[in-house]
Amino acid sequence: MEDINEIIKTHSAPKRQQYYPEEANSAAEPMFDNREAKFKLHTDVILSDETQLQLDECLAKLKYHKQIYVDWGFGSVDPLGVSTILNFYGPPGTGKTLAAEALAGTLGMPIIHLGIAELESKFMGDTAKNIQAAFQSARLSGSVIFFDEADTLLGKRLSSVTQGVDNEVNAMRSTLLIELERFDGIAIFATNFGKNYDEAFRSRISHHVRFSLPDLAARRRLWARMFVSGIPLKEARDQLIEDCSELSDGLSGREIRTCMRLALPKAFLAAEKTDMPAILSLENLKSAIDQIRTAHTEIATTESIGRSQLRDAVTAKKLLGINNITEV
Numbered sequence: 022m023e024d025i026n027e028i029i030k031t032h033s034a035p036k037r038q039q040y041y042p043e044e045a046n047s048a049a050e051p052m053f054d055n056r057e058a059k060f061k062l063h064t065d066v067i068l069s070d071e072t073q074l075q076l077d078e079c080l081a082k083l084k085y086h087k088q089i090y091v092d093w094g095f096g097s098v099d100p101l102g103v104s105t106i107l108n109f110y111g112p113p114g115t116g117k118t119l120a121a122e123a124l125a126g127t128l129g130m131p132i133i134h135l136g137i138a139e140l141e142s143k144f145m146g147d148t149a150k151n152i153q154a155a156f157q158s159a160r161l162s163g164s165v166i167f168f169d170e171a172d173t174l175l176g177k178r179l180s181s182v183t184q185g186v187d188n189e190v191n192a193m194r195s196t197l198l199i200e201l202e203r204f205d206g207i208a209i210f211a212t213n214f215g216k217n218y219d220e221a222f223r224s225r226i227s228h229h230v231r232f233s234l235p236d237l238a239a240r241r242r243l244w245a246r247m248f249v250s251g252i253p254l255k256e257a258r259d260q261l262i263e264d265c266s267e268l269s270d271g272l273s274g275r276e277i278r279t280c281m282r283l284a285l286p287k288a289f290l291a292a293e294k295t296d297m298p299a300i301l302s303l304e305n306l307k308s309a310i311d312q313i314r315t316a317h318t319e320i321a322t323t324e325s326i327g328r329s330q331l332r333d334a335v336t337a338k339k340l341l342g343i344n345n346i347t348e349v
Protein backbone atom coordinates (compact mmCIF):
# COMPACT_ATOMS: atom_id res chain seq x y z
CA MET A 22 0.00 0.00 0.00
CA GLU A 23 1.22 3.47 -0.80
CA ASP A 24 2.39 5.23 2.35
CA ILE A 25 -0.78 6.79 3.77
CA ASN A 26 1.23 9.37 5.64
CA GLU A 27 2.73 10.52 2.35
CA ILE A 28 -0.72 10.69 0.77
CA ILE A 29 -2.03 12.73 3.67
CA LYS A 30 0.98 15.02 3.73
CA THR A 31 0.81 15.73 0.01
CA HIS A 32 -2.93 16.13 -0.31
CA SER A 33 -3.65 18.00 2.87
CA ALA A 34 -0.96 20.64 2.37
CA PRO A 35 -3.25 23.18 0.66
CA LYS A 36 -5.93 22.80 3.32
CA ARG A 37 -3.38 23.24 6.08
CA GLN A 38 -1.92 26.26 4.43
CA GLN A 39 -5.40 27.73 4.14
CA TYR A 40 -6.53 27.11 7.71
CA TYR A 41 -3.37 26.84 9.77
CA PRO A 42 -0.72 28.90 7.94
CA GLU A 43 1.10 29.63 11.19
CA GLU A 44 1.68 25.91 11.79
CA ALA A 45 3.64 25.47 8.58
CA ASN A 46 6.57 27.50 9.86
CA SER A 47 6.26 26.95 13.58
CA ALA A 48 8.15 24.47 15.67
CA ALA A 49 5.04 23.64 17.71
CA GLU A 50 5.32 20.46 19.74
CA PRO A 51 2.32 18.11 19.78
CA MET A 52 0.53 18.42 23.14
CA PHE A 53 -0.94 14.95 23.02
CA ASP A 54 1.22 11.85 22.93
CA ASN A 55 0.81 9.45 20.09
CA ARG A 56 1.79 5.84 20.19
CA GLU A 57 2.47 3.11 17.73
CA ALA A 58 -0.59 1.00 17.02
CA LYS A 59 0.16 -2.63 17.89
CA PHE A 60 -2.69 -4.45 16.14
CA LYS A 61 -3.75 -5.12 12.56
CA LEU A 62 -7.31 -5.43 11.29
CA HIS A 63 -7.09 -8.70 9.41
CA THR A 64 -5.09 -10.59 12.00
CA ASP A 65 -6.32 -9.26 15.34
CA VAL A 66 -9.96 -8.26 14.97
CA ILE A 67 -12.78 -10.71 14.35
CA LEU A 68 -15.67 -9.02 12.62
CA SER A 69 -18.91 -9.87 10.88
CA ASP A 70 -18.74 -9.80 7.09
CA GLU A 71 -20.74 -6.57 7.07
CA THR A 72 -18.39 -4.72 9.44
CA GLN A 73 -15.34 -6.13 7.66
CA LEU A 74 -16.63 -4.89 4.32
CA GLN A 75 -17.26 -1.39 5.66
CA LEU A 76 -13.73 -1.19 7.00
CA ASP A 77 -12.24 -2.64 3.81
CA GLU A 78 -14.05 0.02 1.79
CA CYS A 79 -12.66 2.69 4.05
CA LEU A 80 -9.14 1.29 3.60
CA ALA A 81 -9.67 1.18 -0.16
CA LYS A 82 -10.67 4.85 -0.16
CA LEU A 83 -7.28 5.65 1.34
CA LYS A 84 -5.29 3.10 -0.61
CA TYR A 85 -6.60 4.24 -3.99
CA HIS A 86 -6.78 7.90 -3.07
CA LYS A 87 -4.31 9.04 -5.68
CA GLN A 88 -5.94 7.04 -8.49
CA ILE A 89 -9.44 8.26 -7.59
CA TYR A 90 -8.74 11.89 -6.74
CA VAL A 91 -5.78 12.69 -8.95
CA ASP A 92 -5.59 10.23 -11.86
CA TRP A 93 -9.36 10.04 -12.35
CA GLY A 94 -9.71 13.70 -11.41
CA PHE A 95 -12.46 13.27 -8.84
CA GLY A 96 -10.71 15.84 -6.66
CA SER A 97 -12.08 18.59 -8.92
CA VAL A 98 -15.63 17.98 -7.70
CA ASP A 99 -14.79 16.60 -4.27
CA PRO A 100 -12.07 18.73 -2.75
CA LEU A 101 -12.53 17.02 0.64
CA GLY A 102 -9.31 15.16 0.09
CA VAL A 103 -8.13 12.47 2.43
CA SER A 104 -10.38 13.49 5.27
CA THR A 105 -11.93 10.34 6.69
CA ILE A 106 -14.15 10.56 9.74
CA LEU A 107 -15.36 7.27 11.10
CA ASN A 108 -17.93 6.50 13.74
CA PHE A 109 -17.70 3.04 15.30
CA TYR A 110 -20.91 2.27 17.11
CA GLY A 111 -22.28 -0.79 18.84
CA PRO A 112 -22.65 -2.60 22.16
CA PRO A 113 -19.85 -2.73 24.74
CA GLY A 114 -17.04 -5.21 24.26
CA THR A 115 -17.52 -5.75 20.53
CA GLY A 116 -14.06 -4.57 19.48
CA LYS A 117 -14.47 -0.86 18.69
CA THR A 118 -11.39 0.29 20.63
CA LEU A 119 -9.39 -2.65 19.33
CA ALA A 120 -10.48 -1.95 15.73
CA ALA A 121 -9.54 1.75 15.97
CA GLU A 122 -6.05 0.79 17.04
CA ALA A 123 -5.90 -1.95 14.39
CA LEU A 124 -7.04 0.45 11.65
CA ALA A 125 -4.17 2.77 12.54
CA GLY A 126 -1.84 -0.25 12.69
CA THR A 127 -2.96 -1.46 9.27
CA LEU A 128 -2.29 2.00 7.83
CA GLY A 129 1.09 2.16 9.56
CA MET A 130 0.07 5.32 11.41
CA PRO A 131 0.46 6.21 15.07
CA ILE A 132 -2.67 6.90 17.09
CA ILE A 133 -3.64 9.63 19.55
CA HIS A 134 -6.01 7.95 21.94
CA LEU A 135 -8.28 10.39 23.75
CA GLY A 136 -9.80 8.49 26.64
CA ILE A 137 -10.86 9.39 30.15
CA ALA A 138 -7.26 9.45 31.44
CA GLU A 139 -6.11 11.91 28.78
CA LEU A 140 -9.22 13.93 29.33
CA GLU A 141 -8.54 14.31 33.01
CA SER A 142 -4.90 15.23 32.66
CA LYS A 143 -5.14 17.49 29.62
CA PHE A 144 -8.64 18.76 29.42
CA MET A 145 -8.38 21.31 32.14
CA GLY A 146 -9.87 24.70 31.78
CA ASP A 147 -10.94 25.57 28.29
CA THR A 148 -12.24 22.42 26.72
CA ALA A 149 -12.66 23.86 23.26
CA LYS A 150 -8.97 24.89 23.22
CA ASN A 151 -7.98 21.40 24.20
CA ILE A 152 -9.96 19.91 21.35
CA GLN A 153 -8.03 22.19 19.02
CA ALA A 154 -4.79 21.08 20.62
CA ALA A 155 -5.67 17.43 20.10
CA PHE A 156 -6.32 18.00 16.39
CA GLN A 157 -3.17 20.05 16.11
CA SER A 158 -1.19 17.20 17.66
CA ALA A 159 -2.70 14.80 15.14
CA ARG A 160 -1.72 17.09 12.26
CA LEU A 161 1.81 17.62 13.52
CA SER A 162 2.49 13.97 14.19
CA GLY A 163 0.49 12.49 11.30
CA SER A 164 -1.58 10.40 13.68
CA VAL A 165 -5.04 8.96 13.62
CA ILE A 166 -7.08 10.87 16.22
CA PHE A 167 -9.36 8.63 18.25
CA PHE A 168 -12.13 9.82 20.56
CA ASP A 169 -12.71 6.63 22.51
CA GLU A 170 -16.04 6.24 24.30
CA ALA A 171 -16.97 9.59 22.85
CA ASP A 172 -20.35 9.44 24.57
CA THR A 173 -19.02 9.28 28.11
CA LEU A 174 -15.77 11.02 27.31
CA LEU A 175 -17.26 14.16 25.86
CA GLY A 176 -20.19 14.18 28.24
CA LYS A 177 -18.12 13.62 31.36
CA ARG A 178 -15.96 16.67 31.02
CA LEU A 179 -18.96 18.87 30.50
CA SER A 180 -21.14 17.48 33.24
CA SER A 181 -18.52 18.47 35.81
CA VAL A 182 -19.01 22.09 34.86
CA THR A 183 -21.60 23.43 37.23
CA GLN A 184 -22.37 26.65 35.45
CA GLY A 185 -23.12 27.32 31.85
CA VAL A 186 -23.07 23.73 30.70
CA ASP A 187 -25.01 24.63 27.60
CA ASN A 188 -22.54 27.33 26.67
CA GLU A 189 -19.69 24.95 27.20
CA VAL A 190 -21.44 22.30 25.11
CA ASN A 191 -22.04 24.76 22.32
CA ALA A 192 -18.48 26.01 22.33
CA MET A 193 -17.09 22.52 22.30
CA ARG A 194 -19.52 21.32 19.68
CA SER A 195 -18.75 24.13 17.28
CA THR A 196 -15.01 23.68 17.79
CA LEU A 197 -15.34 19.99 17.11
CA LEU A 198 -17.34 20.64 13.95
CA ILE A 199 -14.91 23.24 12.69
CA GLU A 200 -11.89 21.08 13.43
CA LEU A 201 -13.50 18.09 11.74
CA GLU A 202 -14.33 20.18 8.69
CA ARG A 203 -10.76 21.40 8.38
CA PHE A 204 -9.04 18.18 9.39
CA ASP A 205 -7.51 16.29 6.54
CA GLY A 206 -6.56 13.10 8.24
CA ILE A 207 -8.29 10.19 9.90
CA ALA A 208 -10.51 10.71 12.93
CA ILE A 209 -12.43 7.95 14.68
CA PHE A 210 -15.24 8.20 17.20
CA ALA A 211 -16.37 5.20 19.21
CA THR A 212 -19.79 5.28 20.87
CA ASN A 213 -22.50 2.99 22.14
CA PHE A 214 -25.12 5.17 20.46
CA GLY A 215 -26.96 4.44 17.27
CA LYS A 216 -26.43 6.62 14.28
CA ASN A 217 -29.09 9.27 14.64
CA TYR A 218 -26.67 12.13 14.33
CA ASP A 219 -27.90 15.52 13.25
CA GLU A 220 -27.03 16.90 9.85
CA ALA A 221 -23.95 18.78 11.03
CA PHE A 222 -22.26 15.60 12.19
CA ARG A 223 -23.77 13.28 9.62
CA SER A 224 -22.36 15.29 6.76
CA ARG A 225 -18.88 15.14 8.25
CA ILE A 226 -18.81 11.49 9.20
CA SER A 227 -17.76 9.58 6.12
CA HIS A 228 -18.25 6.07 7.46
CA HIS A 229 -20.65 4.81 10.13
CA VAL A 230 -19.41 1.37 11.04
CA ARG A 231 -21.68 -0.89 13.01
CA PHE A 232 -20.16 -3.36 15.46
CA SER A 233 -22.43 -6.18 16.55
CA LEU A 234 -22.35 -9.04 19.01
CA PRO A 235 -20.55 -12.00 17.44
CA ASP A 236 -22.68 -14.58 15.62
CA LEU A 237 -21.88 -18.28 15.84
CA ALA A 238 -19.19 -18.14 13.15
CA ALA A 239 -17.51 -15.15 14.82
CA ARG A 240 -17.71 -16.80 18.25
CA ARG A 241 -15.95 -19.87 16.84
CA ARG A 242 -13.09 -17.66 15.69
CA LEU A 243 -13.00 -15.75 18.99
CA TRP A 244 -12.88 -18.97 21.02
CA ALA A 245 -10.28 -20.48 18.69
CA ARG A 246 -8.01 -17.52 19.50
CA MET A 247 -8.46 -18.16 23.21
CA PHE A 248 -7.22 -21.76 23.15
CA VAL A 249 -3.56 -20.87 22.71
CA SER A 250 -1.25 -23.77 22.10
CA GLY A 251 0.26 -23.88 25.59
CA ILE A 252 -3.03 -24.68 27.37
CA PRO A 253 -3.48 -28.43 28.01
CA LEU A 254 -7.04 -29.44 27.10
CA LYS A 255 -9.05 -32.31 28.53
CA GLU A 256 -11.38 -32.63 25.55
CA ALA A 257 -10.60 -32.32 21.82
CA ARG A 258 -9.86 -28.70 20.89
CA ASP A 259 -12.36 -28.55 18.01
CA GLN A 260 -15.13 -29.93 20.19
CA LEU A 261 -14.37 -27.41 22.94
CA ILE A 262 -14.49 -24.56 20.45
CA GLU A 263 -17.81 -25.83 19.11
CA ASP A 264 -19.38 -26.32 22.55
CA CYS A 265 -18.18 -22.97 23.92
CA SER A 266 -19.38 -21.16 20.78
CA GLU A 267 -22.84 -22.71 21.14
CA LEU A 268 -23.01 -21.92 24.86
CA SER A 269 -21.88 -18.32 24.57
CA ASP A 270 -24.66 -16.95 22.36
CA GLY A 271 -25.26 -13.28 23.24
CA LEU A 272 -21.83 -12.72 24.80
CA SER A 273 -19.44 -10.12 23.42
CA GLY A 274 -15.82 -10.66 22.44
CA ARG A 275 -14.75 -9.06 25.69
CA GLU A 276 -16.99 -11.41 27.69
CA ILE A 277 -15.61 -14.43 25.86
CA ARG A 278 -12.13 -13.34 26.89
CA THR A 279 -13.37 -12.88 30.45
CA CYS A 280 -14.81 -16.43 30.42
CA MET A 281 -11.38 -17.74 29.56
CA ARG A 282 -9.79 -15.65 32.30
CA LEU A 283 -12.23 -17.16 34.78
CA ALA A 284 -11.92 -20.71 33.50
CA LEU A 285 -8.12 -21.05 33.61
CA PRO A 286 -7.69 -20.64 37.40
CA LYS A 287 -10.57 -23.09 37.86
CA ALA A 288 -8.43 -25.72 36.13
CA PHE A 289 -5.63 -25.10 38.64
CA LEU A 290 -7.95 -25.23 41.64
CA ALA A 291 -9.39 -28.53 40.43
CA ALA A 292 -5.85 -29.87 40.01
CA GLU A 293 -4.95 -28.91 43.59
CA LYS A 294 -7.76 -31.06 44.87
CA THR A 295 -6.89 -34.13 42.83
CA ASP A 296 -3.12 -33.71 42.97
CA MET A 297 -2.99 -34.06 39.20
CA PRO A 298 -1.46 -31.68 36.63
CA ALA A 299 -3.81 -28.83 35.72
CA ILE A 300 -5.84 -29.33 32.55
CA LEU A 301 -8.60 -27.14 31.17
CA SER A 302 -11.93 -28.92 30.83
CA LEU A 303 -15.32 -28.18 29.31
CA GLU A 304 -16.66 -28.19 32.87
CA ASN A 305 -14.36 -25.26 33.81
CA LEU A 306 -15.47 -23.38 30.73
CA LYS A 307 -19.17 -24.05 31.23
CA SER A 308 -18.94 -22.83 34.79
CA ALA A 309 -17.19 -19.63 33.67
CA ILE A 310 -19.81 -18.99 30.97
CA ASP A 311 -22.55 -19.49 33.60
CA GLN A 312 -20.87 -16.95 35.85
CA ILE A 313 -20.84 -14.36 33.09
CA ARG A 314 -24.47 -15.08 32.24
CA THR A 315 -25.50 -14.67 35.89
CA ALA A 316 -23.61 -11.39 36.13
CA HIS A 317 -25.36 -10.32 32.93
CA THR A 318 -28.87 -10.89 34.27
CA GLU A 319 -28.13 -9.52 37.74
CA ILE A 320 -26.61 -6.33 36.44
CA ALA A 321 -29.37 -5.89 33.90
CA THR A 322 -32.07 -6.18 36.57
CA THR A 323 -30.50 -4.34 39.50
CA GLU A 324 -28.43 -1.63 37.89
CA SER A 325 -30.26 1.55 37.12
CA ILE A 326 -28.41 4.28 35.34
CA GLY A 327 -27.04 6.75 37.87
CA ARG A 328 -28.02 10.37 37.63
CA SER A 329 -24.57 11.53 36.66
CA GLN A 330 -24.26 8.86 33.99
CA LEU A 331 -27.57 9.92 32.55
CA ARG A 332 -26.48 13.55 32.55
CA ASP A 333 -23.22 12.60 30.82
CA ALA A 334 -25.17 10.81 28.14
CA VAL A 335 -27.59 13.67 27.61
CA THR A 336 -24.72 16.16 27.34
CA ALA A 337 -22.81 13.97 24.94
CA LYS A 338 -25.86 13.58 22.74
CA LYS A 339 -26.29 17.35 22.53
CA LEU A 340 -22.65 17.72 21.70
CA LEU A 341 -22.63 15.11 19.01
CA GLY A 342 -25.96 16.34 17.68
CA ILE A 343 -27.76 13.06 18.20
CA ASN A 344 -31.52 13.37 17.95
CA ASN A 345 -33.29 10.23 19.04
CA ILE A 346 -31.01 7.85 20.71
CA THR A 347 -31.23 4.23 19.85
CA GLU A 348 -29.07 2.37 22.30
CA VAL A 349 -27.39 -0.44 20.43
Ligand SMILES: Nc1ncnc2c1ncn2[C@@H]1O[C@H](COP(=O)(O)OP(=O)(O)OP(=O)(O)O)[C@@H](O)[C@H]1O
Nearest residue numbers: 065066067068112113114115116117118119274275
Ligand atom coordinates in the same frame (compact mmCIF):
# COMPACT_ATOMS: atom_id res chain seq x y z
N1 LIG B 1 -14.34 -8.29 17.42
C1 LIG B 1 -13.33 -8.67 18.23
N2 LIG B 1 -12.25 -9.32 17.74
C2 LIG B 1 -11.25 -9.71 18.55
N3 LIG B 1 -11.23 -9.49 19.89
C3 LIG B 1 -12.28 -8.85 20.43
C4 LIG B 1 -13.38 -8.41 19.63
N4 LIG B 1 -14.27 -7.80 20.43
C5 LIG B 1 -13.76 -7.82 21.67
N5 LIG B 1 -12.56 -8.46 21.68
C6 LIG B 1 -11.72 -8.66 22.86
O1 LIG B 1 -12.29 -7.90 23.92
C7 LIG B 1 -11.42 -6.80 24.27
C8 LIG B 1 -12.25 -5.57 24.53
O2 LIG B 1 -12.79 -5.07 23.32
P1 LIG B 1 -12.90 -3.50 23.02
O3 LIG B 1 -12.34 -2.75 24.18
O4 LIG B 1 -12.30 -3.23 21.70
O5 LIG B 1 -14.48 -3.32 22.97
P2 LIG B 1 -15.31 -1.96 22.75
O6 LIG B 1 -16.28 -2.24 21.65
O7 LIG B 1 -14.37 -0.82 22.57
O8 LIG B 1 -16.12 -1.84 24.12
P3 LIG B 1 -16.69 -0.51 24.87
O9 LIG B 1 -17.92 -0.09 24.11
O10 LIG B 1 -17.01 -1.00 26.23
O11 LIG B 1 -15.60 0.51 24.84
C9 LIG B 1 -10.45 -6.66 23.12
O12 LIG B 1 -9.22 -6.10 23.52
C10 LIG B 1 -10.32 -8.10 22.63
O13 LIG B 1 -9.43 -8.83 23.47
Ligand SMILES: [Mg+2]
Nearest residue numbers: 117118170211
Ligand atom coordinates in the same frame (compact mmCIF):
# COMPACT_ATOMS: atom_id res chain seq x y z
MG1 LIG C 1 -13.95 0.80 23.81
